[in-house]
Amino acid sequence: MSLLARSLDILQGDTTMYLGYLLPVIVPLKSKLQQLKYDGLKFCDPSDNSILNGVQDRFQALFNRFYLINAACLHSKFKFDWITEQSEKDPCMQRIERLLNLNIIYTKKNQREERSS
Known part of the structure; x- marks a missing residue:
């Protein structure tokens, strides 16, 4: 869950948060949560599933918005590296x-x- 905490810290930042950060921060979070789901953890499975479902429900539509994709791709820190x-x-x-x-x-x-x- 440290990845979730780090992701939230980045997205809630008030001095270093830019529109271009949103999608590149969400992609590894979703990937890690999906990996935890497929690894079959016994004790964290319900919370991992609910967090993954919440992230997908909240942010999935944003991956279809070109201005967010463009902002992330034009950001010098991320460029196209976050697109898998x-x-x-x-x-x-x-x-x-x-x-x-x-x-x-x-x-x-x-x-x-x-x-x-």
Whole structure:
């Protein structure tokens, strides 16, 4: 349960907590809780199951929100390392590349408009 306590400490931080921390902190927590479930611990099994179910119920929908995924992938501490499956990593990389290209195009357009006015 120390991982749960550490995860909560990070997420409740008031000076070092950023939006990009959310998903990369939840992923290892879910992974560890699932591992404990499959290891078949006798005494902690009910609490592990309830904690895992609570984490999944509360945070699962957040993994479909692109702004959270982008925030985590663009954070210098996490980048794409927290995404475990390559099949999930590739679309994320492509989406961020498109966003950056659009930002470059928009910036160049605004610079041209400012020069001409």
